[in-house]
Amino acid sequence: MFKWLEKNLPKIVMAPAVGLIGWFVYGFVLWTLYISFTNSKILPKYELWGVGQYVKLWGSRKWLIAVDNLLIFTALFLIFCVVIGIILAIFLDQKIRAEGILRTIYLYPMALSFIVTGTAWKWILNPTLGIQKMFRDWGFENFTFDWLVDREMAIYTIVIAGVWQSAGFVMALFLAGLRSVEDEIVKAAKIDGASLFTVYWKILLPMMRPVFFTSFVILVHISIKSYDLIVALTQGGPGISTTMPALYMTQTAFHKSQVGLSAASAMMMFMAVAAVIIPYLYSELRRENAR
Amino acid sequence: MQDSLKSSSYQQLEQKSKYTNMFLRWFLYFILILFASYFIFPLYVMVVTSLKTMEEIRQGTLLSWPSGLNLESWAVAWGGRGYGAGDTFLRPYFWNSIKMVVPAVFFSTFIGAMTGYVLTKWRFKGDQWVFLFLLFGCFIPFQAILLPMARTLGVLGISNSVVGLVLVHTVYGIPFTTLFFRNYYVSVPTELVKAARIDGAGFFKIFFKILLPISAPIIVVTVIWQFTQIWNDFLFGSTFSFGEAAPIQVALNNMVLSSTSVKEYNVDMASAIIAGIPTLIVYVLAGKYFIRGLTSGAVKG
Numbered sequence: 354m355f356k357w358l359e360k361n362l363p364k365i366v367m368a369p370a371v372g373l374i375g376w377f378v379y380g381f382v383l384w385t386l387y388i389s390f391t392n393s394k395i396l397p398k399y400e401l402w403g404v405g406q407y408v409k410l411w412g413s414r415k416w417l418i419a420v421d422n423l424l425i426f427t428a429l430f431l432i433f434c435v436v437i438g439i440i441l442a443i444f445l446d447q448k449i450r451a452e453g454i455l456r457t458i459y460l461y462p463m464a465l466s467f468i469v470t471g472t473a474w475k476w477i478l479n480p481t482l483g484i485q486k487m488f489r490d491w492g493f494e495n496f497t498f499d500w501l502v503d504r505e506m507a508i509y510t511i512v513i514a515g516v517w518q519s520a521g522f523v524m525a526l527f528l529a530g531l532r533s534v535e536d537e538i539v540k541a542a543k544i545d546g547a548s549l550f551t552v553y554w555k556i557l558l559p560m561m562r563p564v565f566f567t568s569f570v571i572l573v574h575i576s577i578k579s580y581d582l583i584v585a586l587t588q589g590g591p592g593i594s595t596t597m598p599a600l601y602m603t604q605t606a607f608h609k610s611q612v613g614l615s616a617a618s619a620m621m622m623f624m625a626v627a628a629v630i631i632p633y634l635y636s637e638l639r640r641e642n643a644r
Numbered sequence: 645m646q647d648s649l650k651s652s653s654y655q656q657l658e659q660k661s662k663y664t665n666m667f668l669r670w671f672l673y674f675i676l677i678l679f680a681s682y683f684i685f686p687l688y689v690m691v692v693t694s695l696k697t698m699e700e701i702r703q704g705t706l707l708s709w710p711s712g713l714n715l716e717s718w719a720v721a722w723g724g725r726g727y728g729a730g731d732t733f734l735r736p737y738f739w740n741s742i743k744m745v746v747p748a749v750f751f752s753t754f755i756g757a758m759t760g761y762v763l764t765k766w767r768f769k770g771d772q773w774v775f776l777f778l779l780f781g782c783f784i785p786f787q788a789i790l791l792p793m794a795r796t797l798g799v800l801g802i803s804n805s806v807v808g809l810v811l812v813h814t815v816y817g818i819p820f821t822t823l824f825f826r827n828y829y830v831s832v833p834t835e836l837v838k839a840a841r842i843d844g845a846g847f848f849k850i851f852f853k854i855l856l857p858i859s860a861p862i863i864v865v866t867v868i869w870q871f872t873q874i875w876n877d878f879l880f881g882s883t884f885s886f887g888e889a890a891p892i893q894v895a896l897n898n899m900v901l902s903s904t905s906v907k908e909y910n911v912d913m914a915s916a917i918i919a920g921i922p923t924l925i926v927y928v929l930a931g932k933y934f935i936r937g938l939t940s941g942a943v944k945g
Contacts (some may be wrong), residue, residue: 366759366931463927
């Protein structure tokens, strides 16, 4: 008995973690998947109902708006974060004075919660007392910046706040990538007469392909899951103009008590994330095995 | 003669490139500072707004300097006004968050250390798959587990309680803590462990005498990562708790959204700073470890 215990101790120690993840991750995802095929309202029902919830989901105007917003947000969030992140990383890489302080400033939003970020930007962007008033007080009488309360433009305020929070992180990833390149490569290129611009554009940035890939995966992941920021900044409004899938999911489940429909939307999010993550995991594992 | 001509034209060229270089340098700093002001602007606005009276807020602009060090809105945000119903303030929720963060960080870090240790130093057949099995938990969108989790907490009788949130954060922290410790212990030479085993040291003795003493850096990274994630969480907090048991981010959001007759932006900003200060302090004090965790575990987002 004691021998057996000793021999299997490592596995016994592993068991809680494996059990917890098996139950709370895999079991729960399967449960959600099953419920998405039932006609559950307030309480889950277990008779299968087919794909009705998915049909309902894709026929819902609110869901279509949510998906539309997600696409707009993801595209802009990605572009701005990556462009700003690369510019800052390359510029910081030029033996800058006070690099430490600048880096700290670029990255500190990452330490804040999206609720704090949303609260701050909501105050800054509110038309009566925020930026709009500031410019008007400075003499630009006709200056208008009321995106926060404009149905068409409100989604872009979420982009502004989101980029503010995450661009520094992309900067950190790229800076680490640039610093890991051998100096010799850059020196050799310079001796051959390449300008600094050419060195970056033709040599260093192409070498950063894995960093691009990682940033892409992380940013898309953040944007599919974005929930807190929208709650704090717009609550999905004005109207339902800034709804996103994560917000749709919780509202449908907990305010509208449409558990089956909500499960279907959760599964759509799950599949979207899987579509991005599985290729990423696959390539990461291959890289690790190749080492 | 020719030589000196050549060198003077070279000097001219160098002079010229020196000017372009200087210009580029200034441009570089200009852009860097421009972005720095974009990043610092909201924090500045938050701090000055929290120090103003509502009167000053209405009259001045976002950037205008407060008339003095007016800490009243901070007092209100932290301790309320002292009248009964409807007086929400952050103090109790701040403590809720502490009571939630400390055990959740401890348990998830401990479990992660153990699994990371087994996965690297007591390898068994199929351990790669077990790691992958756990790793996948880093990536799931939590919306896919929200509904069954709410029911489970109800069945266990710990919905709307700090205990429930500790459980949730511990469980969904395990994939990350395992990832951190596993990647760290992989680089510790296995010979060390083998030698100790030959000397008769057991499973726990090896962990506590050999692995743990050299684990300080990864423990710091893991604790900071978990602390930041759990402190900043809103999704779980707002779904599984309300009222008295809510953590600070939920309370902050409720305070800001509560539509009392007059919107008090100064109190809102003071509250936001209070909710953000613990993680900001950690970031400023241990930025290096913060970034290391971020780059290796950030897929959670």
